[in-house]
Amino acid sequence: MTAITEAAGGSSRPRSAGEGRGKRRTGAESVRSGPLLLAAWIAYALLPWYWLDFQAPAGMAGYPLGPAGSGLALALSGKAWWLAPILIPLIVATVAWRTADPLRRNGLLVFAGALGLWAVLKQGFVVGLKGWNFAWVAALMGGPGPSQAGFGLGAGLLLLCFLLLMCQGLAGRGWCRGDAFIVSAVGIVVALILLFVFFPVSTILASAFQDNAGHLDFALFVAKITDQSIWGLDCVTGRLRCGVAWNTLFLGVLVGVATTALGLAFALIATRTDFRLKGALRILSILPIITPPFVIGLALILLFGRSGAVTAWLSEWFGIPRSRWIYGLPGIFLAQALAFTPIAYMVLVGVVQGIAPSLEEASQTLRASRWTTFRTVTLPLLRPGLANAFLLGFVESLADFGNPLVLGGNFEVLSTKIFFAVVGSATDQGRAAVLSLVLLAFTLLAFWAQQMWIGKKVYVTVGGKGDAGLPLPLPKRVAVACYATALPWALFTASVYVLILVGGFVRSLGRDYTITLDHYLSGFRIEQGAGGLVFSGGAWDSFFATLEVAAMAAPLTAVIGLLTGYLLTRQRFAGLRAFEFSTMLSFAIPGTVIGVSYILAFNVPPFELTGTALILVICFVFRNMPVGVRSAVATLSQIDKSLDEASLTLGARSWTTLRLVVLPLLRPAILATLVYSFVRAMTAVSAVIFLVSAKYNMATTYIVGRVEAGEFGIAIAYASVLIVVMLVAILGFDRLVGKRKLGRREAPPVTVAAGG
Amino acid sequence: MFLTRRALGVAFSAGFSIVLAGPVAAQGQLTVYCSVQEEWCRPMMAAFEKETGIKVSMTRKSSGETYAQVKAESANPRGDVWWGGTGDPHMQAAEEGLTEEYKSPKLTELNDWAVRQWEGSKGRTVGIYSGALGFAYNTKLIAEKKLPEPKCWADLLDPKLKDEVQVADPNSSGTSYTMLATMVQIMGEQKAFEYLKALHKNINQYTKSGAAPAKATSLGETTVGIAFLHDHVMMIVDGAPMKAVAPCEGTGYEIGSMSIIKGAKNMDNAKKFYDWALTPAAQALAAPAKSFQVPSNKATPIPPQAPKLADIKLINFDFAKYGSSDERKRLLAKWDAEVKNLPK
Structure with a gap:
């Protein structure tokens, strides 16, 4: 296989190494940067440079000067003279475009792009809303200095153009085998991660090293991070509590293992058995992920709390004394396992499908029993899936905040500690940052362990040949084990959801079971007004805003996440591992910290985004992107590279290959990402609580408000509505994405579980 | 060009083409x-x-x-x-x-x-x-257990109420910090911490949110919940079987x-x-x-x-002192060290 790969590699890329191609290709190359250059000039000379309020009627007054003025006009008129130096890189890029010598041209392009990025960003950060942003500039230049608003259309587009020009230059100089698409994709993803993950996260993590007045203080940092309340091990030796770090770690491992096991059981039942109620099972396995936070915790209390339905029944019939066991580790564990199993399932179902049956058949032909085959062939091939599922479960558990809040009892975890370090009665942002660093360290550790476990082995099972094998039915003991774990769990999930559904229609869940429609009416009343229907219920505003934001965020998350996953598995470039870890960063940091960091970073120019829906969309995209990355990585590690290479050999560009070969094979991953990001945008709480505005209020903050006010009825009714909407959306995505065809025989009814 | 244009299109829609309401x-x-x-x-x-x-x-x-x-x-x-x-x-x-x-x-x-x-x-x-601070008890549970109705802060130390009292963690909830400050002002700091240590034996959990004990009392998850009286009244108006109490020794307020x-x-x-x-x-x-x-x-x-504030014995709450961040930090650190991690 290696030999073939290399042979293909040698001859397959007609577009590699542009400089060695002679005059004809050189001409073609220079045409390529033409439109980009044009776009850059338009962005600088014509488009409004600053962020505009599109709703203010006077927005365009005075064009090309005024608030909607273009960069060039403002620079030349002297109104914003600091924009003038941007002309230099633009001119250099134009010179490059006219240069015939490829080596010189590409060098100039890289230089112009880098200089352009630097010039635009530097002026943006130096000249702020209230004059000079840095004391030394003010001292140098004197006076409070000029002021300017945040970047708008022109500045944003120009930044993008400079970035792409630089990438083209780099590709021309042979980076990534001279593939301009790949270099541009890497460039864009890296730039986005730098801007929307590193920049905000570093602003807040810096406060770990500062005291309350903002001065550097390392001793304080050391004191905070070695605190007994974080690392104490008292619970091992006595009846005291352990440090919050150990609690979190223990819970995370427990939840990671449990969700992976349950997810695997569901995935195996869905793909490898002829279980009749697969459809129902699939919906049940998806339900928890589309449940707004607090609702699961609340339902668990109503079932297993001291006055819960199950507890009452057990105590009446079996004399089991009522207790509060649900508050603390058992409760959080149950709720998190319930909530995160679907993520493991979604990652694993694609991987289980992808395993080539012929490998298992070969094993059987060699007289291995079904069990031996499962143990020595199937399970090892599942490793990337299992590892990724575990990683997601672990990290989700670390970052989860709603469940520990409701069910935590006296069991403390980092995420709630961090939340209350920010908003509690003893606010201390430095402490929050220190605790976040601990959380990050755990994520890094899990990531590293996962890499170790997967190792350098090859998990390719989807090759160019159609696979004539039939997926083996599960060995008996595995099937039994699957049913034994999945079915009770499904029953448990079902009962939780029956309770939730009922909760919306009774007066007060757990106390007064009179049937009523009041909750739905107060939230979702529609009246016949003078000008048509009037949505007069209190929940409509947040409902529509949430739908809008979720619908925008989901496809973007899928595109960026899958592209990143593709780059990580299919391309080799310097800093790959660091890049991979950085994609996990925003996922691993608790939402509260992300929320505050987004305000700190994006409330002031040059990137002034707070109060818009855009900041919500961006927050969701970069928070949920890791799921896209992880599922793409898991799925792609099964797909033989020779498929891509065959396409490249036939003269297709890498974009065409991605579109026609890789994407169709990635369908389960696409679906998983779309579903997850859509759902997450509708159910996330902690990050958005600081980013919502009067105009863009989110459903979950509304629900949390209801829960705080003790109005569980409306909260549950709203949650039920969201659940139905999300179910419909998931089915829609399912249709839209379609099923992947792996060229496998379909003899026994092993229909692909595309719901996953 | 095709590819770059597409890549551009993708990034474009990501960042700039969404027309939104600005600040x-x-x-x-x-x-x-x-x-x-x-x-x-x-x-x-x-x-x-x-x-x-x-x-x-x-x-x-x-x-x-x-x-x-x-x-x-x-x-x-x-x-x-x-x-x-x-x-x-x-x-x-x-x-x-x-x-x-x-x-x-x-x-x-x-x-x-x-x-x-x-x-x-x-x-x-x-x-x-x-709003004044106080506690409420679940009338059903009190009747079931045949407990006397608690009327004062001191009544909450009754050993029969072991694991039956709920209050928020003062680190996360202003409600609970108000209670801490109230106790210090009623009893003096040393006595107050002795009281809180004794109460610790009866606490079933320190919740995160200040109003959570009121909810838990209404559902019967705890017998007694400590919170602001208006939080309790809200549950009572909603039909919960509970009774709100303004403690006889006096109480603080927000x-x-x-x-x-x-x-x-x-x-x-x-x-x-x-x-x-x-x-x-x-x-x-x-x-x-x-x-x-x-x-x-x-x-x-x-x-x-x-x-009615007139029926409640309100203490003369010193907001300037107990609202300052230094005093708050000191009291919370002391509570963390002396009360929270005490074995039961």
Whole structure:
């Protein structure tokens, strides 16, 4: 296989190494940067440079000067003279475009792009809303200095153009085998991660090293991070509590293992058995992920709390004394396992499908029993899936905040500690940052362990040949084990959801079971007004805003996440591992910290985004992107590279290959990402609580408000509505994405579980 | 070019093509951060809009969250008025200079405690309502266990109530910090910590949110819950089998406050709202919204369900001392060290 790969590699890329191609290709190359250059000039000379309020009627007054003025006009008129130096890189890029010598041209392009990025960003950060942003500039230049608003259309587009020009230059100089698409994709993803993950996260993590007045203080940092309340091990030796770090770690491992096991059981039942109620099972396995936070915790209390339905029944019939066991580790564990199993399932179902049956058949032909085959062939091939599922479960558990809040009892975890370090009665942002660093360290550790476990082995099972094998039915003991774990769990999930559904229609869940429609009416009343229907219920505003934001965020998350996953598995470039870890960063940091960091970073120019829906969309995209990355990585590690290479050999560009070969094979991953990001945008709480505005209020903050006010009825009714909407959306995505065809025989009814 | 154009298109739609409402700073507008219950926030804003024609954008967040947001946004403030929520975070914001000094002409109509809040913060925040601390017990559970009805703080130490009392963690909840400060003021610091250590044996959990013990009591998850009395009354009005108690030794209280955010973009409107929110007409909107705190304007009718401050033995709560961040840090650290991790 290696030999073939290399042979293909040698001859397959007609577009590699542009400089060695002679005059004809050189001409073609220079045409390529033409439109980009044009776009850059338009962005600088014509488009409004600053962020505009599109709703203010006077927005365009005075064009090309005024608030909607273009960069060039403002620079030349002297109104914003600091924009003038941007002309230099633009001119250099134009010179490059006219240069015939490829080596010189590409060098100039890289230089112009880098200089352009630097010039635009530097002026943006130096000249702020209230004059000079840095004391030394003010001292140098004197006076409070000029002021300017945040970047708008022109500045944003120009930044993008400079970035792409630089990438083209780099590709021309042979980076990534001279593939301009790949270099541009890497460039864009890296730039986005730098801007929307590193920049905000570093602003807040810096406060770990500062005291309350903002001065550097390392001793304080050391004191905070070695605190007994974080690392104490008292619970091992006595009846005291352990440090919050150990609690979190223990819970995370427990939840990671449990969700992976349950997810695997569901995935195996869905793909490898002829279980009749697969459809129902699939919906049940998806339900928890589309449940707004607090609702699961609340339902668990109503079932297993001291006055819960199950507890009452057990105590009446079996004399089991009522207790509060649900508050603390058992409760959080149950709720998190319930909530995160679907993520493991979604990652694993694609991987289980992808395993080539012929490998298992070969094993059987060699007289291995079904069990031996499962143990020595199937399970090892599942490793990337299992590892990724575990990683997601672990990290989700670390970052989860709603469940520990409701069910935590006296069991403390980092995420709630961090939340209350920010908003509690003893606010201390430095402490929050220190605790976040601990959380990050755990994520890094899990990531590293996962890499170790997967190792350098090859998990390719989807090759160019159609696979004539039939997926083996599960060995008996595995099937039994699957049913034994999945079915009770499904029953448990079902009962939780029956309770939730009922909760919306009774007066007060757990106390007064009179049937009523009041909750739905107060939230979702529609009246016949003078000008048509009037949505007069209190929940409509947040409902529509949430739908809008979720619908925008989901496809973007899928595109960026899958592209990143593709780059990580299919391309080799310097800093790959660091890049991979950085994609996990925003996922691993608790939402509260992300929320505050987004305000700190994006409330002031040059990137002034707070109060818009855009900041919500961006927050969701970069928070949920890791799921896209992880599922793409898991799925792609099964797909033989020779498929891509065959396409490249036939003269297709890498974009065409991605579109026609890789994407169709990635369908389960696409679906998983779309579903997850859509759902997450509708159910996330902690990050958005600081980013919502009067105009863009989110459903979950509304629900949390209801829960705080003790109005569980409306909260549950709203949650039920969201659940139905999300179910419909998931089915829609399912249709839209379609099923992947792996060229496998379909003899026994092993229909692909595309719901996953 | 095809590929670059596509790549461009993707990134383009990601960043720039979405036409959205930008930050608004037009006239005739007001942005209010509201830190009371949603059903109180909404009618307040609607009434103000109706009265003045000023368009209000309201965001509801808890007072801790609003404080964190105001602090994070201080370089470029987004909000104008911060209305409602317990007084401590308002005090803290005042201490850090995040809010604006303002002397309302309505100040003379207010109760003493509301004015004291204003004086204590050097004019940066004012009291708009107050609510006393207390506890409530689930009547069903008390009857089932044949326990005597608790009437005083001391009654909560009854060994029969082991694992039956719930209160929030003072580190996360202002409600619970109020209790800590109250105990210190009633009993003196040493006695107060002895009391809290003894109470620790009866606590089943320290919740995160201050109002959670009231909810847990209504559901029967705990027999006794410690919270603000109006939180209990809200559950009782909703039909929960519980009874609210104002402890016989006396109790502390919170002062719900209002502040104008420093650098507010609509300063004039913010002041209009501030003055209006102190009028009896505006404060009377609380009761229909099921919020039974005691309003700060002397002329506002007190809702009949509200726990009457006159019947409650209120201590002379020193907000200036116990609201300062140094004292708070010291007491919380002491509570962490001496009470929280005590074995039961």
